[in-house]
Amino acid sequence: MGSTGHAIVAEGLRKRYGDTEALAGFDLAVPEGTVCGLLGPNGAGKTTAVRVLTTLLRPDAGRAEVAGFDVVRRPEQARYRIGLVGQHAALDEVLSGRQNLVMFGRLYHLGAARARRRADELLERFGLADTGDKPVERYSGGMRRRLDLAASLILAPPVLFLDEPTTGLDPRGRDEVWQAVTSLVAGGTTVLLTTQYLEEADRLAGTICVMDAGRVIAEGSPEELKSAIGGDQIDLVLRDAGQAGAAAAIAERIAGARAERDQEDRRVCVPVRDRVTALTEMVRALDDAGVQVEDIALRRPTLDEVFLRLTGHRAGASEPAGEVAA
Amino acid sequence: MTITTPAAPAPPRTMASRLRWALADGWTITHRDLSHWARRPAQVIVGLLFPVMVVLMFAYLFGGGMAIPGGGDYREFLMPGMFAMTMVFGVEATFTAVSADIAKGVTDRFRSLSMAPSAVVVGRCAADLLNSVLGLAVMIACGLAVGWRWHEGPGPALAAVGLLLLLRFALLWVGVYLGLVMNNPEAVMAVQILVWPLAFLSNTFASPATMPGWLGAIAEWNPMSATVSATRELFGNPGWGGDSWAAQNAPFLALAWPLLLLVVFFPLSVRRYRTLGR
Numbered sequence: 001m002g003s004t005g006h007a008i009v010a011e012g013l014r015k016r017y018g019d020t021e022a023l024a025g026f027d028l029a030v031p032e033g034t035v036c037g038l039l040g041p042n043g044a045g046k047t048t049a050v051r052v053l054t055t056l057l058r059p060d061a062g063r064a065e066v067a068g069f070d071v072v073r074r075p076e077q078a079r080y081r082i083g084l085v086g087q088h089a090a091l092d093e094v095l096s097g098r099q100n101l102v103m104f105g106r107l108y109h110l111g112a113a114r115a116r117r118r119a120d121e122l123l124e125r126f127g128l129a130d131t132g133d134k135p136v137e138r139y140s141g142g143m144r145r146r147l148d149l150a151a152s153l154i155l156a157p158p159v160l161f162l163d164e165p166t167t168g169l170d171p172r173g174r175d176e177v178w179q180a181v182t183s184l185v186a187g188g189t190t191v192l193l194t195t196q197y198l199e200e201a202d203r204l205a206g207t208i209c210v211m212d213a214g215r216v217i218a219e220g221s222p223e224e225l226k227s228a229i230g231g232d233q234i235d236l237v238l239r240d241a242g243q244a245g246a247a248a249a250i251a252e253r254i255a256g257a258r259a260e261r262d263q264e265d266r267r268v269c270v271p272v273r274d275r276v277t278a279l280t281e282m283v284r285a286l287d288d289a290g291v292q293v294e295d296i297a298l299r300r301p302t303l304d305e306v307f308l309r310l311t312g313h314r315a316g317a318s319e320p321a322g323e324v325a326a
Numbered sequence: 327m328t329i330t331t332p333a334a335p336a337p338p339r340t341m342a343s344r345l346r347w348a349l350a351d352g353w354t355i356t357h358r359d360l361s362h363w364a365r366r367p368a369q370v371i372v373g374l375l376f377p378v379m380v381v382l383m384f385a386y387l388f389g390g391g392m393a394i395p396g397g398g399d400y401r402e403f404l405m406p407g408m409f410a411m412t413m414v415f416g417v418e419a420t421f422t423a424v425s426a427d428i429a430k431g432v433t434d435r436f437r438s439l440s441m442a443p444s445a446v447v448v449g450r451c452a453a454d455l456l457n458s459v460l461g462l463a464v465m466i467a468c469g470l471a472v473g474w475r476w477h478e479g480p481g482p483a484l485a486a487v488g489l490l491l492l493l494r495f496a497l498l499w500v501g502v503y504l505g506l507v508m509n510n511p512e513a514v515m516a517v518q519i520l521v522w523p524l525a526f527l528s529n530t531f532a533s534p535a536t537m538p539g540w541l542g543a544i545a546e547w548n549p550m551s552a553t554v555s556a557t558r559e560l561f562g563n564p565g566w567g568g569d570s571w572a573a574q575n576a577p578f579l580a581l582a583w584p585l586l587l588l589v590v591f592f593p594l595s596v597r598r599y600r601t602l603g604r
Contacts, residue, residue, distance in 0.1 A: 090431035
């Protein structure tokens with residue numbers, strides 16, 4: 001591992017495709033044994049970053065080290081120490097799960113007997129022992145992903161890259177993958193996980209790097225990111241949509257921050273600093289103004305809101321949301 | 327349960343051990359493709375029997391209405407063209423396999439492993455050639471069953487088989503290149519649009535002399551026509567002959583065309599495979 005104690009280091013990575021700059025000065029440092037969630041909407045450059053860090057893509061500029069080896073100058077050394085689970089389950093669909101694992105084991109030069117033994121161990125560990133002899137094309141989405149994970153763990157690499165590991169999975173399959181990842185992390189593997197699901201980053205990652213337009217624009221623990229945008233939120237649900245304007249004005253005056261309004265849901269939402277005082281004042285002011293409130297709630301902001309504040313658009317939406325100030 | 331973590335073998339340092347790894351990796355990939363046969367025997371059998379069906383169709387359905395140069399036997403005339411056609415259509419299988427691996431990310435996984443980069447294509451190549459050898463053997467057996475024979479002895483006959491496999495080998499790299507470029511297995515339709523004219527715009531079924539001038543010229547210069555003419559000569563089967571340079575020098579062209587295709591498409595494929603990372 002690198003002398004810095006970081007399993008993954010990227011400095012000023014750039015990659016351009018025609019007119020689009022997929023990576024525009026990408027910096028990252030992931031300490032050994034931690035999980036870093038790379039969060040961003042489609043097209044933010046997450047996959048490009050992973051492809052550079054896994055030696056699949058040459059950057060135009062900048063440098064990157066994985067497990068202490070420069071990915072451009074020593075790619076074959078880096079490849080020994082990484083596992084990659086890409087966006088599609090990269091498996092041979094015709095072969096059985098066991099045949100897939102044996103094949104990848106042989107490509108890691110384990111030798112026939114050891115490759116078979118390792119395949120059996122991994123099938124057992126990922127709960128696929130019973131289905132190991134079925135062709136992969138008959139696997140469910142969650143099973144494929146678990147097999148995909150197993151295939152990336154044949155050499156038990158110290159650094160694992162998961163590129164949107166649960167995209168396209170149903171909730172059950174997603175749970176299966178999350179459990180598998182959680183148990184890996186407990187074993188000390190460093191994980192870089194990309195996702196557009198805030199829930200996923202929140203659940204798996206200790207550190208979240210928010211990415212937009214090819215750069216990391218914010219970094220911190222999920223809690224830090226949430227506090228950074230102003231702590232708690234007050235949600236109001238009004239009885240009458242016509243009073244939304246009045247309610248928003250009151251909320252903004254008391255909170256001293258911009259309120260979000262959703263006309264159709266009769267909902268007004270505002271970040272507040274002093275939660276209890278703000279809540280009491282708001283109830284009184286709304287009552288005085290004759291605004292009828294159906295529901296009022298105090299809560300922590302979701303990562304969706306964090307994302308919106310940081311980037312000006314929602315996670316998953318490619319167009320900016322408009323007037324929201326970052 | 328306890329997991330014993332396998333230690334990674336040290337990467338190869340000498341030329342010899344690098345080569346040994348490359349061969350072992352190539353074999354692993356070939357073995358993967360051969361395992362597909364065992365997993366999907368029906369597909370393999372259909373793939374082998376389809377050209378047999380085409381032979382039977384031409385031999386017994388259309389054969390009666392065909393006049394053969396020099397009054398020879400139609401089936402004797404037909405078979406070399408059928409052999410060559412089996413080789414040409416192999417491009418589609420190569421293309422589909424290569425592009426499907428890219429589309430599914432299997433190629434990326436291979437590239438992220440510490441395996442020999444050449445193995446991916448070398449393994450594919452070996453498996454496809456084995457498949458073609460088997461296909462050719464089935465076609466030869468089929469030819470013998472419908473009355474086709476070679477008349478010039480085993481030496482020239484083997485040379486003819488060699489020319490056919492050379493054509494397949496050259497076209498294999500066309501398939502690899504197209505698969506790497508288009509990386510979409512659905513695009514096999516586009517490949518068919520390339521392959522069918524190559525197969526039919528030839529001297530396989532009709533004499534180029536009976537075609538409009540420009541079309542006949544294309545048919546005579548078609549790489550497949552060269553192989554068909556040369557193998558007809560080597561097997562001692564009837565052919566069209568012809569006065570053009572291409573028709574007179576078919577054996578030379580049957581060597582030159584595949585070599586030219588190789589010189590163009592082999593480096594293109596290697597370069598394209600490398601630039602997957604750019």
